[in-house]
Amino acid sequence: MQTEEGRLEPEGLEKTWRFNQQSIANEVDVASRKNQFDLVLPDLGPYTLDYTSSGRYMLSAGRKGHLSIIDLHTLKPIKDMQVRETVRDVVFLHNELFFAAAHKKYTYIYNRAGTELHCLKEHGAVLKLQFLKNHFLLSSINKSGHLHYQDITTGQMIGNYRSGLGRSDVLQLNPYNNVLASGHSGGTVRMWKPTSQAQLVEMLCHRGPVTAIAFHPNGHLMATAGMDKKLKIWDLRKYDVVQTLPAGLAKSIDFSQKGMLATSTGSFVQVLDSQDYSRRYMIHTMAKGYQINKVLFRPYEDVLGIGHSSGLSSILIPGSGEPNFDSWVANPYETVKQRRETEVRVLLDKLPPESIMLDPTQIGNLRNSRKKEKPAKEEIEAEKEAAVAAAKNVSLKKKKTKGRRKPSKVARKKQEGIEQAKRSFVEQNEDGVMKKKKKQKRVTDTSIALQPFVSRKAT
């Protein structure tokens, strides 16, 4: 491994969260100090931002129509433009050459030079955009709560689903399995894949609207923030809450590559420790009156980008980023030729939308045969015969009462016993099946978060 990981080590009674950006800036080298900046753009905010997967380029969008791409190595803007329309969200497509912006009415795809390439009218008035880079799918959630998936290589609309829970601007991609999670005003989080109309999972996360969702890079942890002023960490293998933390009205949350969790409330950012999310790692306070709109960790750097009501800021969070990149996955030092080759390579490896599922390890495995292991007919027959024979051999107890030992009655009773044995055999069999079905239901619905939806499914 070439590059060393960042770290912040307190000595003696020092606490990591007491260090402010100024004291960190005094300690680090000049090149890293360049990553700390404040862009004051008071007119066109609040700002939202996005990074390319290599972390080299930053795309920022002001609510009032200011779009810009910045090369973060040289800190020079590549394109700066004003679209004079409300821009709600922006997202980079597969590389820095293209990006999508959700305007007031429609979503547009621009190239790096700012030329409008496509106008995606089918998406409607989009509130939040996400791009699935392995599948080349642009997904969005619009004002009326419709979820769209569009293949940007062919232009084909892959999925158009109604979330059915009204307006929502919380949409987040799980990087592990490319399942989308949407948060709704009822406190529920739904997970979606492009090939099914029904949600994969629906869980009740908060008592009040969900304001933000974030996924740990390994895909097993989800963090949600709600209007109930709670921050919850969920284990996605059990769909169970791991930790519930007080977090204020967190507007935006994000996991770093090393698992740190940044939350923003008002003008205050705090970063939670990756080992224990109840411990704060660092805090940062913006100037008073700034409302933070979005926090986003920059990939492969110890940097947290903040988009707020009067511009953009970037602060250093030592130890948050992955120090070593892989040239074949995302290369910040990519040349033009390499970028072209990568584009061809990823297009060749483009995944079909069917490959999105909750457990991606299932891909490439053979499906288990659906046949249950039933006992063979002969076996059932043999058991039955044995039962009947046993019933025949039962010696009826001698009853003391007079008139109860009549041969006809004894014979009838025996016959009854045999019938009983036969019948009970059949019933038992059916009962066994019934019991199994009930058990399965109980197994799938252990989690508390999923329980509110059980009865609805059953009916």
Next chain:
Amino acid sequence: MRVKVISRSADEFTRERSNDLQRVSRNYDPNLRTQEKAVEYVRALNAAKLDKVFARPFIGAMDGHVDAISCMAKNPSHLKGVFSGSMDGDIRLWDIASRKTVCQYPGHQGAVRGLSVSTDGRILVSCGSDCTVRLWRVPLASGIESDDSSDSSDKTLASYVWKNAFWAVDHQWEGNLFATAGGSQVDIWDHNRSQPVNSFEWGNDTVISVRFNPGEPNVLATSSSDRSIAIHDLRTSSSAIKFQMTTKTNSIAWNPMEPMNFTAANENCNCYSYDARKLPEAKCVHKDHVSAVMDIDYSPTGREFVTGSYDRTVRIFQYNGGHSREIYHTKRMQRVFCVKFSCDASYVISGSDDTNLRLWKAKASEQLGVILPRERKKHEYMEAVKNRYKHLPEVKRILRHRHLPKPIYKAGLLRRTMADAEKRKEDRRRAHSAPGSMPRKSIRKSKIIQVIE
């Protein structure tokens, strides 16, 4: 307090001069490569599809003979040379690289029935239905291109006339002897004697084919028209073992890597692999042809063999595979009488009734020519991924699909129907007869009638 943040200098990750290699840094953390399995699966699928796209096995036809080709021989010491003999008595040496005749060996009056080259590659032995065995001098590898003269006196070493017409000849590995099959006997000849030094006789039926064992120079296998396969040992006067099958065996090939195993090309459309130590039970039955299998030849790797059939197709089988890996056919190729695997295991040569030799690739989608290391690595990766996911239905369907000519497809269907009907009938018969009176017989044994020690 100690603070450290990620700090990279661009010099470390970019090249200094434009003719340097690009720097590469690797990180195998699975969190960076999510969906890795799906990507691999897609690559396997694409590799399988590309395999189909690039499956162009036919390289070219070698035209020159004026009658059907009856036999072929490859030169064990020279990769490019292949001999072919035709029904009009013509023998030709072909240069595979240029696909041209290098020289001809005129002399035979009737059909040439057998060709074989000594292991050192100096002497060609031919025999034919004109009752002669002829020995020819093979031009040296260096002079093979320049030799254009068809001067027969220069090439003939010897010509021996014998009592009966010959059907096959095979040269011993590492020795001076060769065996001919003709009449009811197998004759063992020496290069320098005008008469056989030894002969084996067993019954009155014509011996059709003979093949020496590549590992044990004194052992040979023969098949004859009384539907039997026999194994002889030159050190003893009599045959070692002989067994009879329900149908005739046209040709035999020993596995060069496992010399105790041999495969017999049978008239009943199947090939049977036998272990010479555990006769008479086939190790494997290779089905797929729809007409009599005429000739068979093993790849030098011993992992696969090629068969030519009367149904006008050439098939390649795994040595332990029940069904063929590959089928080759063209519209113009008629009944295939002889096939050979090239000595580097990468080509297949077939000789057929339409007087042409045809050259095929052993792997249909293999890229010919010099392959750069990067490309080769890519091929290897694709092969590995394909191999990993070959059992999945989607990949398997693509990999298994072969286009068949309509008559062969229909004949295959018919054969399957007939086999099913036969099986059903036998099952019914078994159900209605006394239990145990009709024991099930495995297909590996059922085609063997009797063993004659």
